Amino acid sequence: MSKPVVVNIPHQLGRAEARRRIDDGIGRLTHQFAAMGETRHAWDGDILRFAVAAMGQEVTGSVDVREQEVVLQVVLPGFLAMIASKVKGRIQKEGQILLEDKRRS
Numbered sequence: 001m002s003k004p005v006v007v008n009i010p011h012q013l014g015r016a017e018a019r020r021r022i023d024d025g026i027g028r029l030t031h032q033f034a035a036m037g038e039t040r041h042a043w044d045g046d047i048l049r050f051a052v053a054a055m056g057q058e059v060t061g062s063v064d065v066r067e068q069e070v071v072l073q074v075v076l077p078g079f080l081a082m083i084a085s086k087v088k089g090r091i092q093k094e095g096q097i098l099l100e101d102k103r104r105s
Contacts, residue, residue, distance in 0.1 A: 003084045004075050015067045060074075
């Protein structure tokens with residue numbers, strides 16, 4: 001049984017800058033996961049669709065980049081669905097770091 005995790009991450013970057021940061025971040029993430037399994041991702045307008053397959057499991061999802069928020073949806077299969085609340089917290093934290101407005105620091 002799979003379970004979707006949805007995370008809304010507000011930002012003040014505008015759509016273009018948020019998308020650029022996500023594109024850079026997905027490149028680093030893909031490189032990290034490539035050693036463990038297969039990764040796929042592709043943009044469809046301002047929506048990034050992705051899949052990561054490792055150890056017989058596939059995690060799929062999308063990142064919808066909007067003007068003032070990013071909506072991330074991840075579908076966790078099988079046993080990973082049992083830790084959905086922990087995964088959601090981690091996604092929220094990492095997403096906020098990625099989209100943090102460095103000019104305000």
